[in-house]
Amino acid sequence: MARGTLVNVAALVWMAAARDILSLAIAYVLVQFSSNAAQAPFHALLPDIVPEEQRGLVSGVMGLLAIAGTIAGVVVAGLFIAASQPLPAYLQGLWLTYAIIIAVLLALMLITIVSVREKKYPAAQGDAQDFAPLAQNPWFKRIPPYQLRNVFGTLMVAGAAWGIMQLWNGQLPGLHITANVQQVMLELIVTVGLLRLFDFNPRRDPDFAWVLLTRLVMMLGIYTIQAYFQYYMRDAVGVPDPERQTTNFVIIISLTSLVSALAVGWLSDRFGRKRMVYFSGGFMALVGLTFIITHSLVIVLAAGAIFGLGYGAYQSVDWALVADVLPSEKHFARDMGIWNISLSLPQVIAPVIGGPIIDHFTHAGNPLAGYQVIFAMSIIYCLIGTVTVRFIKGVKR
Template structure:
């Protein structure tokens, strides 16, 4: 049966007359009269709209600054949680378990494998279910809310986990919850943002991600208790999710035929058959391999190689965990500047590949520096340079991915598959780095030569990923 929200009457067949449907559902929030269906964006009240009654072809309107802020709020909270968790909290907590004493690198990689395995299934599945959802909140918001609630519970278990096995199970749950929320969330960009504004929207997401990482890093620096760290990070994550759900007023589907199980399974393979999408996936996979190799081993590098955390004559940290938090600052300063410029530049010129070439080259150079330095001052300099490349790439990969989505009716599912290029490196990069780190040891610590090999492996990932993006045909 069909229904409509509002006070409209029905004709004899139970249908809302076409002219009344238009005035009921396509009125702007300011009351200026009928608008195009694409105007039902994140500031309008929630309305139920039949997908078959609305033409999706007209161009979407440009979003305001406030709307872009609301859209990117959850990315802030997610980054505030996951950035410090992967770089500082997770390695430090893994190292505290007795079973990890003789192989901290392998134990860290093992934990990431546990968390990533379920994500490989959950990400595209949650996206596919979201695409066909008819929930009154919209297609994306219910999944974001569910993911946030489950993630909060998983964080509580991780904070009090007495053994490594329980910690791994909780991290598995956290990874699954993140993907339940993230696949539908990433689809909000192609859902709501017009093509000509996606570079700017990606810049917003990039900057909010970096601010979130900075906030999360500050939390790990200020709070000494691991319980306090988990509490504050969990609140930031949950609060930002609520803000995005509140501000992103989605258009809802009144009537939709869910695909059969067979058709849903076939749709999971369809994006991989698209040449440009496949190349973009491979490029992101390789670049994330390099990024994660650097990020996940930075704490161990500072602890085993740098040791003295003095910057320009001032001791800025008393432990490796504090030092890696300090390293966030130069990375984020560099990344925020390059992210803002890269998004605007990409929108104005359309030269998305050029941004990838430059950002990849900058990250290569920073990794070469990391492979030869032995003091904290130059580590900070290398971190700033790395941030310049990281910020530009993090923005442009979003814009490129949304440009290359093959099917507008399956945004969340396709973005869920694309997100696997971020999840899979957590398995592969962690395993490779763990083997290298644990096979170049003296006195229980990875040697300087071992870390040099790690950073040069990251350079190799960046070289291949940067060159491979040239094969994307649609952006030529």
Template sequence: MQPFTPSWYTVLASYWFATSFKWAAVLLALLPERVAQLVANEQKAGALGLLFATGAVMALIGPPLTGYFSDRFGRRMPFLAIGAVLTAVALVWMAHAPSYAVLFAAYILLQIADDLGTGPYSALIPDLVPRSKRGTASGYLGTMQMVGNIVAAVLIFSLPSIAGQFYVLAGVNLLAALLILRTIQEVPGLRQRQLGFVQSMLAPWRNPDFRWVWATRFFAMLGQYSVQTYLLYYLSDVVRTFDAFGLRLADATQAVGVLGLMIFVGGALSAVYAGRRSDQLGRKRPIYISGVGLSLVVLPILLLPRFDLLVVLALVFGVFFGVYLAVDWALVADVLPDPEGYATDMGLWQTSIVLPQVIAGSFGGLIDRANQASAGSGYTLVFLMAAGFFLLGTLLVRQIRGAR
């Protein structure tokens, strides 16, 4: 296959589609459903929370670690292949786990397998794509991420069998990995990195641009998760009625699903175009536009808590977020200092996604206290914080010197 064509970019991004598809379905529906089947009703929230917390810790450690070994051996594809096979095994195991303890073990295997595959996979854009085309490649990744979320929603609603859904996820994951292994193949000319483990983990942080890129994404993701984590409660406590354009939804759960779908559609529509434009205009301008746009979109939610307005704003939010997703991968690839350490460095960069999830989860107590003082004020506070996080992440882009 000719490199740097639409079909080549699509194949390259296919494993990111499979990964997004898998995690959207597992975290939103399949894992909670399996926990509810295996533990008492009064224990299910705590049991699910323990799984989520364990997964978050592993997601902070796994990608840099597997990236380091990929750099050390100078290979990408064996890690992707083994990770894909173990992912399929873990998903099937989760489908048939007879107890919570077994489900916990299967979920740990899923996390390990995912890190094993995606850690080295994340280095493929800086490995294979020249700087002048990285925005386009990043745009395809952003689009496939959004499409993966959309397809996960379709799967959840269309296939009633829980086990069948796990099988579909396993098959798609294997198919995407096989497609890359047969089409992209091993990265040519990779050299084994001789730097030790501790030095490899510290090396990118000595580069100011890497620190700034990490910080910009950290604050952008903190803004996203500050809204996403508490959106369901905001809808049920503040919005309460869910009528829009002739459509009436029964409850806040359905409303969250519709808003999520609108965000994913908006992101899928904007990502590839924004990525291509960033190859022409530079990385910073699209991020400035998307960051300011995201911070502004949050504010009308507070002023007019109507569901029909939220549907429109969700689509607009998705467009801006798709622009951000299209460019951020290319931005970090542009500033990585050492080609022999791409997988390690990209794995460290991915911690800027996981850590904001943990921090946003800690805002719940603040929201509860503010809501007790004045009904709904907790959501006002956290959404204003989210707008500030988006804006701060945007302003920090100015500090990056190695990208235009």
């Protein structure tokens, strides 16, 4: 966790200093990677120190703090960063914002390291045998051979896929594979490689697999709306200041999320996680339906308040749901790393699916239909996520 946070800090400094798209993109990828590297062991600490009967409450507290962090981030960025400012003032505000983020990260990391005592698990005999062949190798001292084969195999498959796509584009320019589609294809290959690397086995651990699928689909529904909401405000609602109204929408969602997050987390300990997911999925699907049938700014903002109740409810049981079905106490950090994939992957997939749909209808002269289609997709995603939670047998009803 400490190493991931320190790399994250360095990557944030790189992002603040980046002055071209390539440098910014590389820094952003490093920020995401290091953030996941720090979060996975942090989340893995919690099952060790939180009693099972209090997981819902703690999950609600985590959801509450995550939402509060979102609000604080919006407020801090709004106070110090404005694109309309002269460049020196803009850069000063940018660096100040990043400095605040870095200070918070370092302070909370130190508090966690000093105050939390993690449980030690003895290594299994099989693990020791796996590590033995490389015990004398200074470069791969702690990496089992099967993991090295997996890493190199994944890199080879990803490289071959990239080469095939470049060859395809060179030979068939009329059927061009866009850069976004190429990115998703490579992300999927790497994701499969990571799942194999982390010994993910849906047949052996079906409950864990259903939790991952539930979260992936639910977050896909959320990011499908989030990725294009500013453009929806501009093209469908027709507001003159879509950036400001989108910010207002996010603030409204965050505030109403605070109302439901802690309460629903506490309720999930008493009445079950699944019922809370049914509640949250239904609320978020209802909001998607509102965006399809009306385009009034007042109604859209009111719908955001309803969405916030559902989003806060889901955030509050998200961690408790996975904590109840983690396959192995010895590998909490590894399994939490897999769990984080179900959050990061939808962020990549949602824009690639939604973008071409909106472009198609915009070129056809009916941009409103494009937004109606992607919001209908968001409803379907939320409903699928609500249904799949029924198949998780290892959690409260």
